[in-house]
Amino acid sequence: MTILVTGATGNVGRHVVEELLKAGHKVRALSRYPASAKLPAAVEVVGGDLSNPNTLVPALEGVSGLHLITTGTGYVPLTTGKEIIAAAEAAGVQRVSVLWDGKKGTVEHAVESSNLEWTQLQPVEYMSNVLSWRESIRTEGVVRDLYGDSISALIHEGDIGRVAAAALTEDGHAGKIYTLTGPEALSVQDKVRILSDLIGRDIQFIRLTEEQERKRMAELGVGEDIMDYVINWHMNPPVEAYTVNPTVEIVTGRPARTFAEWAQEHVKLFKV
Numbered sequence: 001m002t003i004l005v006t007g008a009t010g011n012v013g014r015h016v017v018e019e020l021l022k023a024g025h026k027v028r029a030l031s032r033y034p035a036s037a038k039l040p041a042a043v044e045v046v047g048g049d050l051s052n053p054n055t056l057v058p059a060l061e062g063v064s065g066l067h068l069i070t071t072g073t074g075y076v077p078l079t080t081g082k083e084i085i086a087a088a089e090a091a092g093v094q095r096v097s098v099l100w101d102g103k104k105g106t107v108e109h110a111v112e113s114s115n116l117e118w119t120q121l122q123p124v125e126y127m128s129n130v131l132s133w134r135e136s137i138r139t140e141g142v143v144r145d146l147y148g149d150s151i152s153a154l155i156h157e158g159d160i161g162r163v164a165a166a167a168l169t170e171d172g173h174a175g176k177i178y179t180l181t182g183p184e185a186l187s188v189q190d191k192v193r194i195l196s197d198l199i200g201r202d203i204q205f206i207r208l209t210e211e212q213e214r215k216r217m218a219e220l221g222v223g224e225d226i227m228d229y230v231i232n233w234h235m236n237p238p239v240e241a242y243t244v245n246p247t248v249e250i251v252t253g254r255p256a257r258t259f260a261e262w263a264q265e266h267v268k269l270f271k272v
């Protein structure tokens, strides 16, 4: 049977695909732009848009497991959760992993009222968020950010991929809501120091005002609502955001990866 991965071209989705392929499963990937998806040859890439659930019907044919993201264009929460889950049930899907966007939305509500075996994944901040510093580190040796001191138990996207693959293919995860963290809580300045040590170059941290941070996020295409959410989340972080928990290791049998490991894997991107 086939597993359909949505968000498959994204930071997390690529790892979900990789983990499922490694475990020998047949993977289909959904993309709004299938021609430019750049996924492994073994993956069947199909077109579709989660904001328009009718487009999912062919993609769901013969699918037993489904990995769902919960946002559409511009990270706006999907309003189509009910229709997506109805289409999945009609297609005979059995298991669903749902990757949240920071708060429960229509997808989570729909899946909880369905007969599907669902697992909700609630990761905290992704390590890949530091990719937004790539250009300024490479060209100026500088990181500009609003949140110098706020700490976060940030997680490697690959560990979310491992948990999603386990939830979709192994017993014992149905009805579970997993808060997922990395193995340590780090501040922005800690991350800057780790990157600096690794690339062998001093990186200066420049604290932004809130107005400057909003401008930076706007340039990355982030909408006003999401900006409010992210800024508030960092200024008044919920306790789960910086409290390390062992769920990744419990579910996957492997320790959660550190930011230093993530940085080592991506070091080339930060070097001139």
Ligand SMILES: NC(=O)c1ccc[n+]([C@@H]2O[C@H](COP(=O)([O-])OP(=O)(O)OC[C@H]3O[C@@H](n4cnc5c(N)ncnc54)[C@H](OP(=O)(O)O)[C@@H]3O)[C@@H](O)[C@H]2O)c1
Pocket: 006, 007, 008, 009, 010, 011, 012, 013, 030, 031, 032, 033, 037, 048, 049, 050, 051, 069, 070, 071, 072, 073, 074, 075, 099, 100, 101, 102, 123, 124, 125, 126, 129
């Ligand atoms: N960054 C964080 O710290 C963080 C923390 C917790 C949760 N999250 C959530 O995690 C999710 C995934 O993040 P990511 O970093 O892996 O994503 P990403 O790299 O930014 O990629 C976005 C993905 O969403 C897909 N997509 C967007 N709109 C779509 C639509 N209307 N229909 C179908 N697919 C659509 C894109 O597919 P195509 O372009 O191929 O169509 C792409 O695969 C997001 O919902 C985000 O809110 C992020």
